[in-house]
Amino acid sequence: MKRRITTVACIVSLCLLLGAVAWAGDGQIDIAEIPYTISSSGSYIVVDDLSTTATNTNGITIDADNVTLDLNGHAIIGPGKAAGTSGAGIDVAGTQYNIAIRNGTVRDWRWDGVDAGSANNSQFEALRCYDNGDDGLAGGPGSTVTGNTCYNNGDDGILGYYGSTVTGNSCKDNASEGIQTGNGVTVSGNTCYSNDGDGIQTAGACTVSGNTCQYNTGDGIQTSDGCTLSGNTCMQNTGDGIHGVYGGSVTGNTCYSNTGDGIEALRCIIAENCCYNNGTNYNLTSCTSVNNHP
DSSP states (O other), X not given: OHHHHHHHHHHHHHHHHHHHHHHHHTTOEEEOSSSEEEOSSEEEEEOSOEEOOOSSOOSEEEOSSSEEEEOTTOEEEOSOTTSSSOOOSEEEOSSEESEEEEEEEEEXXXXXXXXXXXXXXXXXXXXXXXXXSSOSEEEOTTOEEESOEEESOSSOSEEEOTTOEEESOEEESOSSOSEEEOTTOEEXXXXXXXXXXXSEEXXXXXXXXXXXXXXXXXXXXXXXXXXXXXXXEEESOSSOSEEEEESSEEESOEEESOSSEEEEEESSXXXXXXXXXXXXXXXXXXXEEESOBO
């Protein structure tokens, strides 16, 4: 009888222990210090604000596919944007796939806040990346960059590689572009304010819609061949409101009080825009212009 009671007690204790572990971690792996390297697929969570004074090192390095990293509202803090010669807050090492990084702050790193330019088909959401020496956040090909705030970085606020979606972000006071992208990117619903370069700068065949670009030292939006721009507001930029469209379409945009042109474009469709109080309201060369309002 005593042996049976002891066995039952052990089984109950084991069940309680397993239940407690599952509830506490929910299958996630805790990160409680930096530097830290993720070398296996899985779900990881930061459990506190983490900082280092070490230079030339990354905070968290991701060296595996299929990784979810939840900062859990915490900060990954480096030694300072001018300290050392390298080191990112979160670095994706090599070509990785299906990386998700979300919900926290990455600041004061010599290189990018989040250096994930080699992360394919990945997601970056609700991150605050500021006071970094290079880009605030670099997302790789085919990625989604949503709801992030990137400011006071030493280069671009957000760098989005080809085929990405960049939507609902806020980028201000960065030393270069607020948002810079490669080809075939959708850029929508972003606010780019007081950046030292362009508010938004895209390459070819991009769709740029519903963005607000104000007080940027360059153009509000600078684009390239075959881009479609609609419903953007570009105001009080030192350059043009919208610049460089070739062979695309510019419809339903509002450009006012820019030092340069309201819209400068070549061989494209320009329709239903509102441009006023610019250095030159339009500079439309070989374009189809319909129902635009000065």
